[in-house]
Amino acid sequence: MTQTMSSGPAERLWTRQFALATAVNALVMTIFYLLMTTMAVYATEQFGASATAAGLASSMYIVGAVGARLVGGRLVETAGPRRTLLASLLVFVVMSLVYLPADGLGLLLAVRFVHGAAYGVGHTAVTTLAQSAIPPGRRGEGTGYFTLGVPVAGGVGPLLALWLVGRWDYDVLFLACAAVSASAWAMAVLMSEGAPGPRRRDARPLLRELVHPHVLPVATFMLLVGVANAAIITYVHPYAEALGLAGAAGAFFLVQAVAVLAARTFAGRVQDRHGDNAVLYPALAVYAAGMVVLSQAGSTAALMVAGVLAGLGFGTLMPAAQAAAVRIADGERVGLAVSTYYLFLDAGTGLGPLALGLVIGAADHRVMYLTVAALVIVSAGHYHAVHGRRARLAARA
Numbered sequence: 001m002t003q004t005m006s007s008g009p010a011e012r013l014w015t016r017q018f019a020l021a022t023a024v025n026a027l028v029m030t031i032f033y034l035l036m037t038t039m040a041v042y043a044t045e046q047f048g049a050s051a052t053a054a055g056l057a058s059s060m061y062i063v064g065a066v067g068a069r070l071v072g073g074r075l076v077e078t079a080g081p082r083r084t085l086l087a088s089l090l091v092f093v094v095m096s097l098v099y100l101p102a103d104g105l106g107l108l109l110a111v112r113f114v115h116g117a118a119y120g121v122g123h124t125a126v127t128t129l130a131q132s133a134i135p136p137g138r139r140g141e142g143t144g145y146f147t148l149g150v151p152v153a154g155g156v157g158p159l160l161a162l163w164l165v166g167r168w169d170y171d172v173l174f175l176a177c178a179a180v181s182a183s184a185w186a187m188a189v190l191m192s193e194g195a196p197g198p199r200r201r202d203a204r205p206l207l208r209e210l211v212h213p214h215v216l217p218v219a220t221f222m223l224l225v226g227v228a229n230a231a232i233i234t235y236v237h238p239y240a241e242a243l244g245l246a247g248a249a250g251a252f253f254l255v256q257a258v259a260v261l262a263a264r265t266f267a268g269r270v271q272d273r274h275g276d277n278a279v280l281y282p283a284l285a286v287y288a289a290g291m292v293v294l295s296q297a298g299s300t301a302a303l304m305v306a307g308v309l310a311g312l313g314f315g316t317l318m319p320a321a322q323a324a325a326v327r328i329a330d331g332e333r334v335g336l337a338v339s340t341y342y343l344f345l346d347a348g349t350g351l352g353p354l355a356l357g358l359v360i361g362a363a364d365h366r367v368m369y370l371t372v373a374a375l376v377i378v379s380a381g382h383y384h385a386v387h388g389r390r391a392r393l394a395a396r397a
Helices: 016-047 051-079 081-098 105-133 136-146 149-167 170-189 206-210 216-242 248-274 277-295 300-329 334-362 365-396
Strands: none
Touching (some): 016 105, 016 170, 051 206, 136 248, 149 170, 149 248, 149 300, 216 248, 216 300, 216 334, 248 300, 277 300, 277 365, 300 334
16 A cells, blocks of 8 residues: 655644544543552552552553453444444443442452443544544644643643542542543534445454454554553653652653653654654664663663653654554554554553563563663564565655
């Protein structure tokens, strides 16, 4: 498939549909961070959960999301993305309220799983609606703007969660999640169903109903990127504490979020004009450099430099690869393309801490981050093999 480059007058990007999808996505991601930040501590304080069980209470949301991604694309195709999104957000409201009477760790884990499954399906649906609203010639730019809600939520969500719990209690936090979910549902009501994709009636093998075969190569690349991202999300805080720089961890995530925002304001336009490789190869180099700097950090300044590099790298990689995946699908089963992309990204992010924890146990955090830098370099080779070399030929054609 040939890449679509912008050559004529820019088509309108900020339609009502796209703006609503972007806002709904930001609210959904805010709920994600409100609860991910506090759930492990909540399980420990309320139910006396062990460290392992508390971690499971947090990660069970991701487990539910990964499982739902397997069927989310097909569900979006069958029921339509708007209807699927509305149903998922209703489950969001209900699950946010069910945290209140949940009186045992087992019930909490079940609520987290169902809530995560609703997130997996709902996020696939709203991303499908957004991608269907983006003009093909502005795919990279539009995807960058659409995913701005992730760093914004990542900056606001944890601070808001800690403030709500500190000022009041967890019940108020759960009520706030229900209110945010209801607001997202009200916005989704205003959206249209979007342009229907082609419907085929011929029988397909089961695997083709679960993952988009053309997107699979890029998705496996994002599996590796997800593992690298897990090294940042999970281990920067304990690493900073081990360095005696615990207070710098919050600043690291702040400068990373700012760098992500900066990357997404320009990288998409570069991708639309010059192709996927023009942004993905430099982003991988910057991301690997960030991991190397992080592995050698011994001061707050070094952590800040690493945060900027990691933010620029991952902040470019995630929307650029998503735009490439949707472009590869070429309007063919966009919902399935989106769910395939996120299935592998979420799997890498969820499984990464387990593998990286083994490296830390055998060595230390520095060796782990050097290992991740090597993994990013390996992922660049994988990207070149599965997509980059073909994208280069398409750009020359």
